[in-house]
Amino acid sequence: MPSLQSLRRKIASVKNTQKITKAMKMVAAAKLKRAQDRILSSRPYAHRLREVVRHLAERASRFCHPLLHKREGRTTELLVITSDRGLCGAFNANILRQAAEFLKEHAERGERVSVSVAGRKGCDFFRRRTWTIRQEWPGIFDRLSFEHALDMGQDIIQHYNDGTFDQLYVVYNEFKSVMQQRVVVEKLLPIESLAEEAAREPAMAVGAYLFEPDEHELLETLLPKHFQVQAFRVLLESAAAEQAARMTAMDGATRNAGELIQKVTLFYNKTRQAAITKELMDIVGGAEALK
Amino acid sequence: MAATDKTVPSGKLLLEVVTPDKLLVSEYVDQISAPGTEGDFGVLPGHCHFLTTLRIGELHYRIGEAEHYMSVLWGFADVTPHKVTILAEIAEKAEDIDVERAQSAVAQAEERLERGGLPSEVEEARVSLEKARLRQKVAERLQKQGHA
Numbered sequence: 001m002p003s004l005q006s007l008r009r010k011i012a013s014v015k016n017t018q019k020i021t022k023a024m025k026m027v028a029a030a031k032l033k034r035a036q037d038r039i040l041s042s043r044p045y046a047h048r049l050r051e052v053v054r055h056l057a058e059r060a061s062r063f064c065h066p067l068l069h070k071r072e073g074r075t076t077e078l079l080v081i082t083s084d085r086g087l088c089g090a091f092n093a094n095i096l097r098q099a100a101e102f103l104k105e106h107a108e109r110g111e112r113v114s115v116s117v118a119g120r121k122g123c124d125f126f127r128r129r130t131w132t133i134r135q136e137w138p139g140i141f142d143r144l145s146f147e148h149a150l151d152m153g154q155d156i157i158q159h160y161n162d163g164t165f166d167q168l169y170v171v172y173n174e175f176k177s178v179m180q181q182r183v184v185v186e187k188l189l190p191i192e193s194l195a196e197e198a199a200r201e202p203a204m205a206v207g208a209y210l211f212e213p214d215e216h217e218l219l220e221t222l223l224p225k226h227f228q229v230q231a232f233r234v235l236l237e238s239a240a241a242e243q244a245a246r247m248t249a250m251d252g253a254t255r256n257a258g259e260l261i262q263k264v265t266l267f268y269n270k271t272r273q274a275a276i277t278k279e280l281m282d283i284v285g286g287a288e289a290l291k
Numbered sequence: 292m293a294a295t296d297k298t299v300p301s302g303k304l305l306l307e308v309v310t311p312d313k314l315l316v317s318e319y320v321d322q323i324s325a326p327g328t329e330g331d332f333g334v335l336p337g338h339c340h341f342l343t344t345l346r347i348g349e350l351h352y353r354i355g356e357a358e359h360y361m362s363v364l365w366g367f368a369d370v371t372p373h374k375v376t377i378l379a380e381i382a383e384k385a386e387d388i389d390v391e392r393a394q395s396a397v398a399q400a401e402e403r404l405e406r407g408g409l410p411s412e413v414e415e416a417r418v419s420l421e422k423a424r425l426r427q428k429v430a431e432r433l434q435k436q437g438h439a
Binding site: 038041042044045048049051052055056146149150209210211212213217218221222225229232 | 307309310311312313314327328329339340341342343344367369376378380
């Protein structure tokens with residue numbers, strides 16, 4: 001039988017925890033709003049860039065760029081996007097489970113695999129595993145900006161061009177809705193979708209296009225840019241999904257804390273009542289005895 | 292694409308300046324001049340199809356009598372007869388530039404350039420000086436306009 005004092009302490013402590021989870025939920029909600037806005041506002045750029053790349057690809061299809069070209073090699077890199085902070089439910093666990101499965105599967109097929117990780121949680125996970133970490137970017141989600149995507153894109157493209165790996169997949173949490181995040185695995189390199197699109201829409205030439213500098217050089221700068229924008233999109237999606245997951249987790253925690261408080265308070269009141277009753281009985285019993 | 296072409300009033304150009312963060316400008320304009328990597332170029336309505344990369348420089352556009360200036364740092368320009376799309380990594384409208392900050396950035400970059408160091412550091416300093424000077428120039432244009 002716990003003492004009344006320890007019960008009071010317990011209630012106070014759960015109440016404090018509840019305050020914190022509630023605050024975290026609200027912070028996550030505010031951050032989620034911002035993250036969603038950023039996804040929306042980054043869309044025009046991605047959209048326009050796609051258009052420009054298509055314009056170019058329509059006319060420059062005879063040029064074959066290494067980033068578009070499928071290679072024979074059997075080295076696969078997986079880019080894993082996790083979060084920097086915990087307390088966001090199964091967000092990281094889901095990603096890491098999927099990533100580990102992916103790596104195992106590809107390794108079994110006789111491919112050489114390596115990983116690059118964004119987010120501190122993923123770094124911690126892979127450091128304790130046997131997979132080779134080629135590159136890591138911890139702590140970028142606090143102040144996520146396009147520069148991070150730029151950095152990432154440059155590094156990845158350089159290694160791709162150097163032949164460190166022949167294909168690149170990314171695994172990340174897609175932001176579907178506040179209640180729903182979905183783990184997706186996407187192939188980022190080589191950029192197949194663009195090549196296919198260009199092949200499907202053969203030059204609907206609307207008169208000559210002028211290029212400055214020439215087509216090849218433009219492709220040379222446009223494609224990496226396209227990749228960077230893709231990377232940025234993935235990072236933004238993941239950041240939004242993280243906040244959504246945290247919000248849901250903290251909402252659950254707040255509710256659980258509420259339930260716990262109710263239960264313990266009930267027990268506390270019962271115990272208190274029992275103690276009072278017992279004391280009264282003692283007094284009444286004492287008075288009876290004096291008669 | 293054809294649909295957007297049709298909605299543009301004749302004699303006008305739709306100018307769109309987009310950065311990774313947002314759609315900065317989307318307006319019907321009369322004339323544009325922009326800094327291409329192989330020289331500045333001007334665009335009037337009905338320009339032929341043209342795709343180029345941009346360097347660090349000043350983007351200028353005119354709506355009626357009103358002149359507007361912007362700084363653009365790297366990117367692409369996609370020109371069609373009725374529409375110009377500028378995809379820039381960083382772009383700022385003249386009225387959004389903080390003149391004092393731009394000035395102190397110039398001073399800082401100059402100092403760093405003088406100090407020297409590794410070639411990569413010098414290159415970095417040179418680029419940031421160029422950026423800072425451009426921002427200063429663009430911002431001052433607006434001030435001059437304001438006084439005139």
